Amino acid sequence: MPPIPATSPTDLATLYQQQHRWLQHWLWRRLNCSQSAADLAQDTFLRLLAKNQPLEVQAPRSFLAKVAQSVLSNHFRRQKLEKAYLQALALLPEEVAPSAETQWLLLETLMALDEVLGRLALPVRQAFLWSQLDGLSLGEIAERLGTSITTVKRYIVQAGAQCIVLDSQRP
Structure with missing residues (x-):
């Protein structure tokens, strides 16, 4: 061919x-x-x-x-x-479970977030997830990543900005 x-x-x-x-x-x-x-x-x-x-x-x-x-x-x-x-x-x-429609919307949002976060560099994604899901302090994240607190702040802002862009694109 x-x-x-x-x-x-x-x-x-x-x-x-x-x-x-x-x-x-x-x-x-x-x-x-x-x-x-x-x-x-x-x-x-x-x-x-x-x-x-x-x-x-x-x-x-x-x-x-x-x-x-x-x-x-x-x-x-x-x-x-x-x-x-x-x-x-x-x-x-x-009694506290969301409706089927809300469940679908949450799943769609979760999939979109996963896609956005998947495009980020690994340390940026890790810093964001550790701060948002695990509640780690900036110092703890910096220690885990072997970087400065300033860099961790930059990473979290970068990831958050991508999530905001995602939100602004949704109907």
């Missing part, structure tokens, strides 16, 4: 026509679920469509497998997060 030189909507359509069935089968072998494989194959092509830069594709299957592996990793991470969230909800007494 000849290489596809750059990805434009037309080239992407050609790539889709030529490789979608192969990609869906590749994902099915990893998931053993045809519906999830179909969804993630679509997500893979949507990710490519959302890119703003031309892509050089010399080996289409290898290229798609690499992109799909990232989509698959995100899928597994979301599943793990959703499972933990549902387990936490199950521990709540029924």
Whole structure:
């Protein structure tokens, strides 16, 4: 199969026509679920469509497998997060449990936060989570990270700013 030189909507359509069935089968072998494989194959092509830069594709299957592996990793991470969230909800007494709509909104927000925090550098993410979830002081975080309190403050502000950007983008 000849290489596809750059990805434009037309080239992407050609790539889709030529490789979608192969990609869906590749994902099915990893998931053993045809519906999830179909969804993630679509997500893979949507990710490519959302890119703003031309892509050089010399080996289409290898290229798609690499992109799909990232989509698959995100899928597994979301599943793990959703499972933990549902387990936490199950521990709540029924009279204080949020409505189904609120549960869905909270889960969507949690997924979006996970995505935003996942893009941060590890020390920035750790500083933010330790301060917000574990209640550690700036000094304790600085000690754990082997850095200064000033740096920890900067990390927390940086992560918080990303969360604010996320909030401003939500309807």
